[in-house]
Amino acid sequence: MYLSKLKKSLSSRFGFFLLLVFLFWLKTITVYLIDFRLGVTGIYQYAVLLINPIATTVLFFGCALYVKRTTPAYLTLFLIYIANSALLLFNIIYYREFTDFMTINVIFGYSSVSEGLTTSSFALLKPQDIVVFIDVILLIIGFATRFIKFDRNPIPTKQAAAVTSFALFFLVFNITLGEIGRPQLLTRTFDRNYLVKYLGIDTFTLYDGLKTAKNNQVRNEATSSDLNTILQFTRKHYAKANSSMFGIAKGRNVIVIHLESFEQFLINFRLNGKEVTPFLNSLYNSNSTYSFSNFFNQVGQGKTSDAENMLETSTYGLSQGSLFSSLGTDNTFEGAPAILNQRAGYSSAVFHGNKGSFWNRNNVYKNLGYQNFFDASYFNTNANNLTEYGLKDKLLFHDSVKYLERLQQPFYAKFITVSNHFPYELDKQNTSFKAANTGDTSVDNYFVTAHYLDQSVKEFFDYLKKSGLYDNSMIIIYGDHYGISNSRNLKLASLLGKSSSTWTDNDNLQMQRVPFMIHIPGIQNGGVQTQYGGEIDVLPTLLHLLGISSKRYVQFGTDLFSSDHDQVVAFRNENFTTPKYSVINGDIYDNNTGLQITHPSKSLAAKIKAESTKVNTELTLSDTLNNKNLLRFYIPKGFTPVNPKNYNYKNGFGQISEIQRILGKSSTSLWSKNGNKTTISDYISDAPELETTDDNAKNASSAAASTKASSSISESSNSSSN
Numbered sequence: 268m269y270l271s272k273l274k275k276s277l278s279s280r281f282g283f284f285l286l287l288v289f290l291f292w293l294k295t296i297t298v299y300l301i302d303f304r305l306g307v308t309g310i311y312q313y314a315v316l317l318i319n320p321i322a323t324t325v326l327f328f329g330c331a332l333y334v335k336r337t338t339p340a341y342l343t344l345f346l347i348y349i350a351n352s353a354l355l356l357f358n359i360i361y362y363r364e365f366t367d368f369m370t371i372n373v374i375f376g377y378s379s380v381s382e383g384l385t386t387s388s389f390a391l392l393k394p395q396d397i398v399v400f401i402d403v404i405l406l407i408i409g410f411a412t413r414f415i416k417f418d419r420n421p422i423p424t425k426q427a428a429a430v431t432s433f434a435l436f437f438l439v440f441n442i443t444l445g446e447i448g449r450p451q452l453l454t455r456t457f458d459r460n461y462l463v464k465y466l467g468i469d470t471f472t473l474y475d476g477l478k479t480a481k482n483n484q485v486r487n488e489a490t491s492s493d494l495n496t497i498l499q500f501t502r503k504h505y506a507k508a509n510s511s512m513f514g515i516a517k518g519r520n521v522i523v524i525h526l527e528s529f530e531q532f533l534i535n536f537r538l539n540g541k542e543v544t545p546f547l548n549s550l551y552n553s554n555s556t557y558s559f560s561n562f563f564n565q566v567g568q569g570k571t572s573d574a575e576n577m578l579e580t581s582t583y584g585l586s587q588g589s590l591f592s593s594l595g596t597d598n599t600f601e602g603a604p605a606i607l608n609q610r611a612g613y614s615s616a617v618f619h620g621n622k623g624s625f626w627n628r629n630n631v632y633k634n635l636g637y638q639n640f641f642d643a644s645y646f647n648t649n650a651n652n653l654t655e656y657g658l659k660d661k662l663l664f665h666d667s668v669k670y671l672e673r674l675q676q677p678f679y680a681k682f683i684t685v686s687n688h689f690p691y692e693l694d695k696q697n698t699s700f701k702a703a704n705t706g707d708t709s710v711d712n713y714f715v716t717a718h719y720l721d722q723s724v725k726e727f728f729d730y731l732k733k734s735g736l737y738d739n740s741m742i743i744i745y746g747d748h749y750g751i752s753n754s755r756n757l758k759l760a761s762l763l764g765k766s767s768s769t770w771t772d773n774d775n776l777q778m779q780r781v782p783f784m785i786h787i788p789g790i791q792n793g794g795v796q797t798q799y800g801g802e803i804d805v806l807p808t809l810l811h812l813l814g815i816s817s818k819r820y821v822q823f824g825t826d827l828f829s830s831d832h833d834q835v836v837a838f839r840n841e842n843f844t845t846p847k848y849s850v851i852n853g854d855i856y857d858n859n860t861g862l863q864i865t866h867p868s869k870s871l872a873a874k875i876k877a878e879s880t881k882v883n884t885e886l887t888l889s890d891t892l893n894n895k896n897l898l899r900f901y902i903p904k905g906f907t908p909v910n911p912k913n914y915n916y917k918n919g920f921g922q923i924s925e926i927q928r929i930l931g932k933s934s935t936s937l938w939s940k941n942g943n944k945t946t947i948s949d950y951i952s953d954a955p956e957l958e959t960t961d962d963n964a965k966n967a968s969s970a971a972a973s974t975k976a977s978s979s980i981s982e983s984s985n986s987s988s989n
Contacts, residue, residue, distance in 0.1 A: 372588020620658025
């Protein structure tokens with residue numbers, strides 16, 4: 268009897284509509300409780316959580332009620348249901364890796380990220396995820412068996428309008444409850460978790476979409492006068508260079524080594540009595556290295572691309588999404604490659620074993636002024652040579668030599684490693700370090716891939732020394748962002764001598780430290796630096812070490828060696844840390860004890876308020892600068908705006924070889940200095956692929972053919988013009 272009533276109910280359009288609303292509500296709540304760490308406490312917050320999927324679910328699904336024809340009506344409702352389920356699943360995967368939710372900029376920038384991904388997303392899937400789509404399968408079976416039948420009677424327009432009205436009323440009601448629980452929820456959000464906790468994923472996505480559209484409109488209406496406040500702030504914030512450090516690396520090559528997902532705790536860390544990164548440890552503790560023990564990653568949703576942006580421009584990533592992906596194609600930058608080229612004659616190149624479109628780099632690098640970009644197309648990408656995110660690190664460094672040795676010196680070269688990337692998988696032939704035993708595979712293998720990365724860097728350093736590049740270079744090594752997410756830190760806690768039961772938000776913040784080392788061969792007054800700083804501070808520090816003043820440029824960071832250096836480190840979510848305390852979602856923690864300060868003194872409260880205002884102002888101004896593309900209105904003294912059309916990354920080897928040919932005896936490349944001979948034989952690597960799938964002779968022959976073709980084209984062009 269009950270089955271008959273259910274069958275009859277489901278065979279009406281409105282009954283089917285209610286079923287889908289209920290199913291989507293049920294699986295959304297299930298996901299909330301199992302997959303997301305929303306920090307729900309108390310009856311009130313749980314009550315709001317239970318109702319927050321209802322409004323937007325009814326609103327979106329209700330659109331299908333206006334469709335009169337039977338098949339289109341059911342198809343529309345079903346497609347909306349599948350699309351919403353897909354959004355839920357994508358957020359689950361994204362949250363597991365980034366402990367955050369997908370914004371509109373992330374969604375629209377997905378194509379530029381997905382091209383660089385392979386199967387790593389599948390590593391984030393869990394058996395429980397079947398709850399997101401098993402109902403879709405059951406519904407299809409229901410239609411196939413005719414347990415659910417099509418109702419050919421359309422929903423009256425008044426009834427459809429009533430459903431929409433209810434949804435809008437309930438949405439306002441839901442927002443009101445959210446504002447009661449968290450005042451200024453939509454105007455001043457510390458964390459996207461709050462929006463999802465109080466309003467739900469769909470409402471958050473809808474709100475974020477409206478906010479993004481508004482930002483785009485603001486960008487189109489920007490004028491040069493919008494720069495005034497920003498210039499006032501950055502000029503007042505400028506830190507004068509330390510006279511004893513200014514220019515100590517003048518004229519040297521600059522080599523930047525980007526340590527993927529590498530955290531500071533790995534330095535000097537022993538697992539089962541064995542050093543995880545012995546070579547990086549030796550650099551960190553060397554008198555020829557300025558090492559920073561309190562250096563923090565400051566990335567947002569742009570992760571690696573945010574880190575690159577801060578290092579290259581000393582401006583922050585966006586509050587939502589990736590600046591590289593969403594704005595990088597059109598934005599005007601005052602980037603390190605362009606500044607070094609125009610002020611000191613540097614050539615420039617990036618080496619990365621992934622697709623050039625990953626994070627939109629093939630467009631952004633041109634706007635930054637990078638002359639060369641050697642992406643995956645320049646390397647042997649046999650499947651055996653690859654990890655999840657591109658060429659294995661040992662092969663990246665080794666196979667880059669044939670390009671690096673032909674760059675004109677001084678050069679600014681950046682190497683982006685990828686092997687130490689989630690899910691931290693490495694084939695057995697490259698594994699030489701025993702994994703941890705925490706019960707979380709990704710945490711356990713993190714030490715294995717970090718050790719491999721350490722070996723890769725050592726091999727590269729050995730080459731630099733043997734080839735002669737080492738003595739005339741400054742090598743910068745940094746970790747781009749955290750490797751173990753907040754949700755996995757609990758598994759890591761015991762290895763760090765801490766308890767997962769007492770782990771706090773402040774512990775998560777302290778784990779945002781990443782290595783930053785400036786290695787300058789020949790100096791002896793290096794050592795570990797304890798001042799606080801972050802990725803935003805790298806560019807002004809770098810420029811001053813090279814004897815180039817940063818004062819004329821729009822930069823939000825300050826020289827780490829300056830006595831005026833600002834030690835308040837801002838994070839993208841408006842939290843911040845200083846040498847004495849950290850502020851997380853308005854809560855104050857003592858950095859010495861790690862304990863929360865529940866009753867701060869009036870003087871401390873006033874200081875926190877002032878620094879919080881400064882942090883918010885700095886982040887807002889940086890966002891304004893980038894969202895409105897305001898640097899198009901500002902040309903510093905002696906700076907020529909970059910024209911991306913001047914750069915072509917299609918035949919990089921041919922281009923740098925042609926420059927050598929044209930310069931002749933004036934060429935300053937390592938190849939030329941070595942009597943027009945390669946230094947590839949100076950590179951010694953134990954990478955097993957070099958004996959099997961990575962045929963360097965074949966690669967070199969291919970490169971030589973490219974050079975010959977380029978020269979022929981050039982000669983043909985010259986004869987035509989004559």
